[in-house]
Amino acid sequence: xxxxxxxxxxxxxxxxxxxxxxxxxxxxxxxxxxxxxxxxxxxxxxxxxxxxxxxxxxxxxxxxxxxxxxxxxxxxxxxxxxxxxxxxxxxxxxxxxxxxxxxxxxxxxxxxxxxxxxxxxxxxxxxxxxxxxxxxxxxxxxxxxxxxxxxxxxxxxxxxxxxxxxxxxxxxxxxxxxxxxxxxxxxxxxxxxxxxxxxxxxxxxxxxxxxxxxxxxxxxxxxxxxxxxxxxxxxxxxxxxxxxxxxxxxxxxxxxxxxxxxxxxxxxxxxxxxxxxxxxxxxxxxxxxxxxxxxxxxxxxxxxxxxxxxxxxxxxxxxxxxxxxxxxxxxxxxxxxxxxxxxxxxxxxxxxxxxxxxxxxxxxxxxxxxxxxxxxxxxxxxxxxxxxxxxxxxxxxxxxxxxxxxxxxxxxxxxxxxxxxxxxxxxxxxxxxxxxxxxxxxxxxxxxxxxxxxxxxxxxxxxxx
Amino acid sequence: xxxxxxxxxxxxxxxxxxxxxxxxxxxxxxxxxxxxxxxxxxxxxxxxxxxxxxxxxxxxxxxxxxxxxxxxxxxxxxxxxxxxxxxxxxxxxxxxxxxxxxxxxxxxxxxxxxxxxxxxxxxxxxxxxxxxxxxxxxxxxxxxxxxxxxxxxxxxxxxxxxxxxxxxxxxxxxxxxxxxxxxxxxxxxxxxxxxxxxxxxxxxxxxxxxxxxxxxxxxxxxxxxxxxxxxxxxxxxxxxxxxxxxxxxxxxxxxxxxxxxxxxxxxxxxxxxxxxxxxxxxxxxxxxxxxxxxxxxxxxxxxxxxxxxxxxxxxxxxxxxxxxxxxxxxxxxxxxxxxxxxxxxxxxxxxxxxxxxxxxxxxxxxxxxxxxxxxxxxxxxxxxxxxxxxxxxxxxxxxxxxxxxxxxxxxxxxxxxxxxxxxxxxxxxxxxxxxxxxxxxxxxxxxxxxxxxxxxxxxxxxxxx
Numbered sequence: 001x002x003x004x005x006x007x008x009x010x011x012x013x014x015x016x017x018x019x020x021x022x023x024x025x026x027x028x029x030x031x032x033x034x035x036x037x038x039x040x041x042x043x044x045x046x047x048x049x050x051x052x053x054x055x056x057x058x059x060x061x062x063x064x065x066x067x068x069x070x071x072x073x074x075x076x077x078x079x080x081x082x083x084x085x086x087x088x089x090x091x092x093x094x095x096x097x098x099x100x101x102x103x104x105x106x107x108x109x110x111x112x113x114x115x116x117x118x119x120x121x122x123x124x125x126x127x128x129x130x131x132x133x134x135x136x137x138x139x140x141x142x143x144x145x146x147x148x149x150x151x152x153x154x155x156x157x158x159x160x161x162x163x164x165x166x167x168x169x170x171x172x173x174x175x176x177x178x179x180x181x182x183x184x185x186x187x188x189x190x191x192x193x194x195x196x197x198x199x200x201x202x203x204x205x206x207x208x209x210x211x212x213x214x215x216x217x218x219x220x221x222x223x224x225x226x227x228x229x230x231x232x233x234x235x236x237x238x239x240x241x242x243x244x245x246x247x248x249x250x251x252x253x254x255x256x257x258x259x260x261x262x263x264x265x266x267x268x269x270x271x272x273x274x275x276x277x278x279x280x281x282x283x284x285x286x287x288x289x290x291x292x293x294x295x296x297x298x299x300x301x302x303x304x305x306x307x308x309x310x311x312x313x314x315x316x317x318x319x320x321x322x323x324x325x326x327x328x329x330x331x332x333x334x335x336x337x338x339x340x341x342x343x344x345x346x347x348x349x350x351x352x353x354x355x356x357x358x359x360x361x362x363x364x365x366x367x368x369x370x371x372x373x374x375x376x377x378x379x380x381x382x383x384x385x386x387x388x389x390x391x392x393x394x395x396x397x398x399x400x401x402x403x404x405x406x407x408x409x410x411x412x413x414x415x416x417x418x419x420x421x422x423x424x425x426x427x428x429x430x431x432x433x434x435x436x437x438x439x440x441x442x443x444x445x446x447x448x449x450x451x452x453x454x455x456x457x458x459x460x461x462x463x464x465x
Numbered sequence: 466x467x468x469x470x471x472x473x474x475x476x477x478x479x480x481x482x483x484x485x486x487x488x489x490x491x492x493x494x495x496x497x498x499x500x501x502x503x504x505x506x507x508x509x510x511x512x513x514x515x516x517x518x519x520x521x522x523x524x525x526x527x528x529x530x531x532x533x534x535x536x537x538x539x540x541x542x543x544x545x546x547x548x549x550x551x552x553x554x555x556x557x558x559x560x561x562x563x564x565x566x567x568x569x570x571x572x573x574x575x576x577x578x579x580x581x582x583x584x585x586x587x588x589x590x591x592x593x594x595x596x597x598x599x600x601x602x603x604x605x606x607x608x609x610x611x612x613x614x615x616x617x618x619x620x621x622x623x624x625x626x627x628x629x630x631x632x633x634x635x636x637x638x639x640x641x642x643x644x645x646x647x648x649x650x651x652x653x654x655x656x657x658x659x660x661x662x663x664x665x666x667x668x669x670x671x672x673x674x675x676x677x678x679x680x681x682x683x684x685x686x687x688x689x690x691x692x693x694x695x696x697x698x699x700x701x702x703x704x705x706x707x708x709x710x711x712x713x714x715x716x717x718x719x720x721x722x723x724x725x726x727x728x729x730x731x732x733x734x735x736x737x738x739x740x741x742x743x744x745x746x747x748x749x750x751x752x753x754x755x756x757x758x759x760x761x762x763x764x765x766x767x768x769x770x771x772x773x774x775x776x777x778x779x780x781x782x783x784x785x786x787x788x789x790x791x792x793x794x795x796x797x798x799x800x801x802x803x804x805x806x807x808x809x810x811x812x813x814x815x816x817x818x819x820x821x822x823x824x825x826x827x828x829x830x831x832x833x834x835x836x837x838x839x840x841x842x843x844x845x846x847x848x849x850x851x852x853x854x855x856x857x858x859x860x861x862x863x864x865x866x867x868x869x870x871x872x873x874x875x876x877x878x879x880x881x882x883x884x885x886x887x888x889x890x891x892x893x894x895x896x897x898x899x900x901x902x903x904x905x906x907x908x909x910x911x912x913x914x915x916x917x918x919x920x921x922x923x924x925x926x927x928x929x930x
Contacts, residue, residue, distance in 0.1 A: 004806075004808070005517065005518070005592070005806045006515060006517070006518075007518075007589045007590075007592040007593035007806050007807075008593060009510065009511050009514075009593075010511055010513060010514060010515055010577055013511035013512075013513070014511065015508070015509070015510050015511070015590055015593070015594075016507075016508065016509040016510075017508065017590075017594065017597070017598075018506035018507055018508065018604075021507045021508065021509055022507070025507070036838065036869055037864045037867075037868070037869050037870065038864070038869075038870065038871075039840045039843075039869060039870055039871025039872065041483035042481075042483055042486045042487070042490070043480070043481065043482065043483065043486065044480070044481040044486055045474065045480050045481075046474050046475060046478035046479065046480070046623055047478075047512060047579070047609065047611070047623055048475060048478070048532075048623075049474075049475060050471060050475055052470065052471070053470070053471075053472075064537075067513075067534050067535070068534070068535040069532050069533070069534060069535070069579075070532075070533040070534070070535050070571060070574055070575045072529075072613050076570075076571070080545070080548045080549055080570060080574070081549070083545045083549060084545055084546065084548060084549015085549065105541075105545060106535065106541070109535055109545070109574060110535045112475055114512070114534075124472045125472075125480055125482075127470070127472040128472035128473060128474075128480070129480075129482065132482070133482075134885075134889060135875065136874055136875060138871065139483075144512065146512070148537050158511055158512055158513075166874075169874045169875070171853075171874035172853070173853050173856065173857070173872055173874045174874060176853075176857055177857075177872055180857070180861070184864075288854065289853055289854055289857055290857075291854070292854040292855070292857035292858045292861070293857050293858075293860075293861050294861055341469075341470045341472050342472075343469070373501065375504045378504075388636075388637070388638050388641075388754055389753065389754055389756070389757040390757070391638065392638070392641055392642075392645070392754055392755075392757035392758050393757045393758075395758075396645070396757070396758050396759055399502045399503070399649075402502075403502070404501050404502050404503075404504060405502065405503065405504055406503075406504025406603065407504065407638055407642055409601055409631075409634045409636035409638045409639060410600065410601060410634070420599075424599060
């Protein structure tokens with residue numbers, strides 16, 4: 001016999017069978033509804049983008065993680081010739097871990113790459129449709145992205161992002177709006193014990209400057225502080241030292257970050273630091289505005305929040321859930337990024353919800369509603385009756401009444417059909433006989449095997465259980 | 466200045482901005498709802514599959530149209546070396562139109578390919594999860610597929626398919642069920658003048674045999690007949706002749722196909738032909754069963770329908786709309802395909818709706834509901850009032866009442882805001898002043914600039930316009 005074909009989904013990807021998919025659809029449906037209630041408009045972009053659009057936006061490591069789509073036709077022949085010559089030369093350059101080819105060789109062979117995130121496509125769309133989009137554009141995008149990462153627990157090569165961004169406004173109302181939208185999503189999904197942590201990139205910079213750390217080391221300092229949760233105060237101190245930051249400065253920085261001082265006190269501590277005062281004022285404004293939204297009880301100022309990404313320019317936020325390491329999502333203001341293709345300065349602020357993590361937590365905590373989208377009733381033919389036409393008629397009537405109706409096509413005893421229905425979460429089986437005016441109906445909520453029900457009452461009979 | 470980056474979507478793909486996307490979502494939403502009402506369960510599979518899963522399933526031309534995903538790391542280095550050596554050898558083989566590389570070279574460089582259709586992934590899933598799926602599995606799948614085709618009007622490299630299939634049953638109820646589901650989808654979308662044409666692969670074979678055409682030429686004959694719509698009777702006659710079919714046989718075949726004879730007459734014409742009688746009996750059964758469904762008025766037997774794909778084994782169907790060349794979808798019974806990975810015989814029958822064509826026709830015919838999913842109201846601050854907090858409070862109340870609420874963040878006059886709202890399809894603007902008990906509200910259905918409305922009546926006031 002021939003070797004059985006491999007039928008698992010490719011490494012790092014998943015098949016979503018109905019039960020799993022309905023849970024995903026439940027979560028996506030809630031997020032979509034809440035984003036829409038906040039006036040955000042949907043966007044979808046192609047699965048692949050030109051490599052020139054993607055590369056150089058995510059750092060060198062990110063570039064390596066972009067899945068690339070092979071050239072076709074003559075360009076592929078030419079690419080292989082060039083790449084091959086390059087590699088066949090004595091002393092050809094091969095760089096990177098585990099022997100990756102030089103990125104140059106990849107570019108000879110591929111012209112497009114799979115979407116790596118939803119922000120670069122947004123920037124491309126904003127540049128392309130400048131005249132067609134409203135001056136302030138509120139868009140959401142819920143689509144998969146792909147990364148050629150090493151898969152692991154909860155880490156996939158194909159996964160969804162749920163992004164909400166406001167493009168074109170500097171108003172702090174925007175921060176309040178996206179925070180309110182994301183908090184509402186979580187509440188609607190059933191989360192209660194979550195915090196949205198708020199900090200400001202400008203405050204972190206002020207801390208750095210106030211601690212006497214040269215601005216050239218700002219990023220290194222912030223990246224180190226971002227690891228407080230993981231490596232603790234000592235770990236961060238060690239990393240700061242390793243980056244060439246003096247013990248005194250490190251101590252001062254950690255004192256500011258970890259001091260848990262309210263904004264009013266920080267204003268005094270940073271007296272005279274213009275950037276710091278501005279950041280604190282913006283934090284106060286956003287905190288004040290959010291008090292007028294249902295997100296109020298969830299938003300907390302947290303001076304330790306740093307977020308790794310270098311592109312934030314103002315407020316930054318992150319969702320934290322009790323007893324859970326890592327976050328369910330984050331975002332902030334990033335005024336320099338969206339204009340990368342248009343060459344214009346476009347202010348922007350967004351929040352991204354991590355769908356895969358939310359699903360894991362909801363699964364662990366049993367937060368899904370029961371029987372999402374299952375079938376309401378199976379219509380079968382009575383034993384020994386050629387009831388196929390009758391099945392179809394009864395099914396059509398029940399569908400007309402809004403029920404989700406499956407047809408039995410197997411020959412099985414009534415008992416076996418009831419059992420199979422019950423096991424797959426279908427609460428009701430109807431048996432159609434020669435007389436289409438009355439059927440036998442079983443419902444798991446009704447004791448005994450079957451009841452006789454008039455066809456005109458049937459939909460109501462099923463609904464009222 | 467640097468050359469402006471190309472920001473169009475890649476060739477053959479599209480960005481879906483809100484207005485377009487809402488129309489797509491409307492159509493997909495209807496199809497999903499109707500499939501669910503018929504008891505079908507959703508499935509999603511990964512964007513890419515192993516090349517070994519995809520290649521060899523769609524013919525040689527299909528294999529060329531699969532987008533391939535470049536190897537990474539050491540396998541890529543090795544692949545380039547081998548492919549390069551192959552192509553750098555004197556007299557290296559390069560095959561195909563416009564200089565495509567030998568498929569062997571592509572396989573050296575790529576390990577995965579983008580999903581080309583939804584049927585091969587279904588077959589893989591059926592093989593992989595044999596024990597976990599119900600014995601008769603009704604699944605639908607609405608996802609994009611990718612083909613490296615030459616794009617043209619209505620032809621894309623990334624497009625959606627909406628497939629519904631029943632796996633594991635030979636019952637003709639299945640044919641009636643998928644036909645009923647698809648007819649309901651079209652009716653719900655507003656199509657009235659459509660036909661679902663029904664034929665049977667076994668009847669076509671009987672026609673071929675009865676015409677004295679050798680079975681070795683069956684496929685060629687059916688492919689020729691399939692072009693009747695495009696090239697007419699003479700064109701088909703010419704093609705049949707070119708394939709080596711005698712003029713007499715060709716005449717006889719076309720007489721049978723084009724005779725527009727009812728099934729009863731065909732039974733006589735094919736008297737004694739076992740396969741033909743079986744096919745006609747199955748057609749009668751399906752036509753009879755569909756009479757018990759709302760698809761009744763749409764289903765017509767049509768002996769000219771051939772459908773190109775070789776894998777059908779029983780009934781075949783196609784959606785035809787008046788005044789429209791080509792079909793909106795098609796399907797049939799294909800009992801030999803789904804078992805390709807499991808090595809088992811798995812009966813199957815399905816129907817695929819062509820989303821892109823449906824959208825084009827609905828657009829041309831103005832069949833979309835107005836204002837799909839737009840915003841209900843924009844909440845602005847009264848001029849000269851620092852009303853941001855008030856805006857958020859009023860917005861939260863209106864969202865609580867189920868309205869979709871946008872916030873104004875621009876400084877613009879009330880007139881400009883009304884105009885902008887009206888132009889983007891938003892019927893109402895609310896202006897929040899210092900007193901949060903009463904707001905000024907403009908609604909396009911209410912004459913005059915603005916009305917004073919109590920905050921407690923506001924949601925109702927907006928809804929009732």
